[in-house]
Amino acid sequence: MSRKTPSKSERYFTTGLTMITSRGNNGPNVMAAEWVMQISYQPILIGVFIHKGSQTLKNVERTKEFGINVASQDQTTGVNIAGGYSGTELDKLKIKSIFKLIKPRKIKTPLISGCTINAECKLVKKQKLGDHVMIVGKVVNIRHDDSKRPLIYHKGRYFDLGSSIEQDRVKVNVQKDTMEFFKNIASEKFVVKCVGVVVESKKKILVIPRSKTILDMIPFSVPSPGMNQRDHLIKFLKQIRLNLQVEDIPIMKRLILKNGKNIQRVNFVLFKGTIRKSSKITKWKSPRQDSLIAGLI
Template sequence: MRVNDILESQNYTTTTVALITSELDGRVNVMSAEWSIRVSIDEFLIAVFVGYERATYQIIHSSGEFGVSYCSDEQGYLAYIAGNYSFKTHDKFKIAEFTTFPSSHIKPPLIEGCISNYECKVVDEFRTGDHAAFIGKVLAGYYDPDKKPLVFHKGKFHYIGTRMTHDHPF
C-alpha cells in the first residue's frame, strides 16, 4: 500500500536527536535537533539545521561554535524539554537535569549521558529554505560504548531494534 501524501511521508523517515549546546555571555543553551548529521569525511564536518526563530540560531550565528550531543535512549525527557522550551523564555537547565562536562576547544559544554558528543567550530553558514545550515568543523569527538541511541520515528522516541544477522553480511 503506497500513500501519496507529501507532509505525512516525512514522518516515515528515521532520525536521531542531538542536543545542540551554545553559549552566550556565559549562559548555556541547549536545543533538540533531529536535523544534525555528518556531511564530510575528510575533513570531519557536521551540519545542523536551525530555524531562524530559535534562540540557538542567534547564539551560534554570533559565537561561531556549538556542541553536538547525540541522545542515548535514556534521554527522551531531555530531548523533549530541549525541543519544546526556548532559551528566550525558560532556563531549560532548571526544568530538567541536564548535566554537562566541559569542552576542550569551544566554550559551550557538552551533555553527559549521551551516546556521542562533538565540539564544532562554524566554517560555513547558509540558508536552506526556512532553516539556517551551520557547517561545523569537528575539533573533538567522544563516545560511550555502553549507550544506545535514541531513535526518532513518526514523531515519537523509540529504542533501537536488534541487529539483522541472517541472509546478508551487514
C-alpha cells in the first residue's frame, strides 16, 4: 500500500523515529515508524500505529511480539530503507552494512544495534483506528544507550535534538541556606511546586520567617499533588493566622535557584493578596534585600 502524501499541517507534528522489528515466515523484517509512544509506566506499554498494508502488521498479528528500536542520529539511512521499502519488496535486514542485529532476551524477534532505546514487546492490544491499526506492546525487556542521540522528524526531514532550553525560567542566585531549604523540600524531585501570596504595601513585601535560623520569605506552601493551589494557599494562610484576601488570578514564576554548582528548579504559583483589618502582621521587607523575593515579583 502506498501512503498518501501528507497535507502541510500533518507535516508540522514533530516526532522521534523508530524502527519496528518483526518476524515473518521468511525471517525478520523492519519498518520505520514515527507514530510510536509510551502510553503507560506500570507496566510499560508502547502504542504503535501501523498502516494495514504493511508486512510488519501481518508479522505482529502472527507472532504477537515486536521490537521497538528508537533511531539515533546515525541511522537516517536505515530509517529511509526501513520506511521506503516493504518487506514484500526487499529483505531489508539482509543489508548488513546498514542493519546490525542484536539478539533479544525475552522475545524471538531481533533488535537493531546503534539505537537510543531497544524495547522487546509482547502484543497486548490491537485496534483499528481510522486508516491505521494501533498495536500496543507490553515491554518485557528494555535497554538504552546514553551515548546515542535521538533522531527527530519534522516536515518530512531529519533533525538532531539541539540543546535544552529553559527560556522562561528566571535564574536567581541564592544563599547556601536558601538552597538547602529548597533542596530539602524537593527531596530529589526535579521541580518543587509552591503556592504563595504576594502582599505589597509602600514598596515593601509581607514576609514570614521560614525557620528558626533562616530566611524571611513571602508566605508560601507546598500543596500535595492534585490539590487545588488556591484552596491550599487559603488553608495555609489560615493555619499561620494570616488574615488575607486572596485574588483569584494566578501569576506563574518559574525559577532556577543557584548556589555555586547547585541548582534547584522551583515553580511558584502566586496570588496577590490584601490585608484584612484583623490581620496579625509579622514583618515587611524591601524586595531588594532578598534575591529570591526580588525574583518572585
